[in-house]
Amino acid sequence: QKEVEQDPGPLSVPEGAIVSLNCTYSNSAFQYFMWYRQYSRKGPELLMYTYSSGNKEDGRFTAQVDKSSKYISLFIRDSQPSDSATYLCAMSVSGGGADGLTFGKGTHLIIQP
Amino acid sequence: NAGVTQTPKFQVLKTGQSMTLQCAQDMNHEYMSWYRQDPGMGLRLIHYSVGAGITDQGEVPNGYNVSRSTTEDFPLRLLSAAPSQTSVYFCASSETGGSGNTIYFGEGSWLTVV
Numbered sequence: 182q183k184e185v186e187q188d189p190g191p192l193s194v195p196e197g198a199i200v201s202l203n204c205t206y207s208n209s210a211f212q213y214f215m216w217y218r219q220y221s222r223k224g225p226e227l228l229m230y231t232y233s234s235g236n237k238e239d240g241r242f243t244a245q246v247d248k249s250s251k252y253i254s255l256f257i258r259d260s261q262p263s264d265s266a267t268y269l270c271a272m273s274v275s276g277g278g279a280d281g282l283t284f285g286k287g288t289h290l291i292i293q294p
Numbered sequence: 295n296a297g298v299t300q301t302p303k304f305q306v307l308k309t310g311q312s313m314t315l316q317c318a319q320d321m322n323h324e325y326m327s328w329y330r331q332d333p334g335m336g337l338r339l340i341h342y343s344v345g346a347g348i349t350d351q352g353e354v355p356n357g358y359n360v361s362r363s364t365t366e367d368f369p370l371r372l373l374s375a376a377p378s379q380t381s382v383y384f385c386a387s388s389e390t391g392g393s394g395n396t397i398y399f400g401e402g403s404w405l406t407v408v
Contacts, residue, residue, distance in 0.1 A: 189334070217399075224298075224384055224399035225337070269336065281327065281339035281352050282397065 184208050187270055187285025195293050200257040204270035204285045207251065211272040211283070214246050216255045219267045219287065228268075229255065260292045297321065298400035300385050306406045307375040315370040315403050317385030325388045325395070326368040330354065330381040331402075337384065343368055344390075375407045 187204045194200055202216075213232055217225035229244040231237045231253075237244045243256040253272075257264055270285040301316045319326065327342035329352075339352030343362040357379060359371040368387075372379060383403045388395040 185336070187336075215397075222402070224401045226399070227396055230396065271337075281342060282329075282337070284336040284338075286334060286336040 184283050185270065185272065185285045188288055189286050191289040191291055193291040193293060194260060196260060196262060198260050198292075200260050200264070200290060200292075202255040202257075202268050202270075202288050202290070204253050204272075205251055206253075206272060206283075208272075208274075208283070209248075209251065210274045213273045213275070214244070214253050215271040215273075215282070216242075216244055217269040217271060217284075219269060221266075225269055262292045262294050265290060265292045298385055298387050298398050300383075300400040300403050302403060303401065304404045306408060307372070308408060309375060309377060311375050313372050313375065315372075315383055315385075315405070317368045317370065317400060318366050319368075319385075319387040319398075320366065321387065321389075321398070322365060323387040323398075324365065324390050325397075326362065327352070327386045327397075328358070328360065328368070328370045329384045329386065331384060332381050340370065340383075372405075377407045379405065380407045381405060 185206045216229040218228050219225045231244050234246050234248045241258045245254040267287040267289050269287045271282040273282050298319045324345045328340040329337040331337045338354050341360040343349045349360050385400040386397050388397045
């Protein structure tokens with residue numbers, strides 16, 4: 182069993198829909214959880230950064246962490262074609278990455294105009 | 295502001311050749327790292343450095359060498375390239391390796407070993 186599981190998709194939704202992206206993990210020592218967006222032929226770009234359990238909202242994006250279930254989610258409201266990208270979840274024990282980030286495989290998201 | 299700069303962006307190597315992927319950051323970050331990204335595998339940590347003169351191995355270090363002589367630069371060396379090293383390589387940096395610090399990635403280097 183991989184440490185972080187993420188459905189690779191593709192996930193295709195119409196413009197304006199609410200998108201839900203998820204990851205599960207097995208290492209209970211993870212305390213810092215991140216979502217990165219990666220456009221084709223580009224580097225990952227940090228979207229959301231969350232410590233421990235709870236919710237965090239930033240504009241159209243909401244990140245949720247449930248440590249008891251080892252499950253994290255990213256919600257995108259009012260999705261736009263420009264949101265089409267691969268979304269990577271990442272997590273670490275120490276936060277800044279001194280122990281390295283453990284990534285999911287990424288979910289390829291397509292927003293249909 | 296340049297952020298994290300990687301060169302070259304694309305490279306084709308023959309099996310057995312050696313080469314160096316360059317990474318430079320202009321944010322005075324202490325922490326730098328190298329990841330490789332393969333289809334179906336996600337990003338995996340190769341090597342990292344928490345400051346000049348200090349390096350350590352990540353998840354997949356075999357076949358790669360690093361050094362950190364300055365804060366700004368963190369080159370990744372392929373000692374004897376193998377087809378299994380065909381991948382996309384990303385350099386990353388953050389202010390420190392501690393909690394709460396954003397990790398910034400470069401644009402990537404696409405390497406093909408034939």
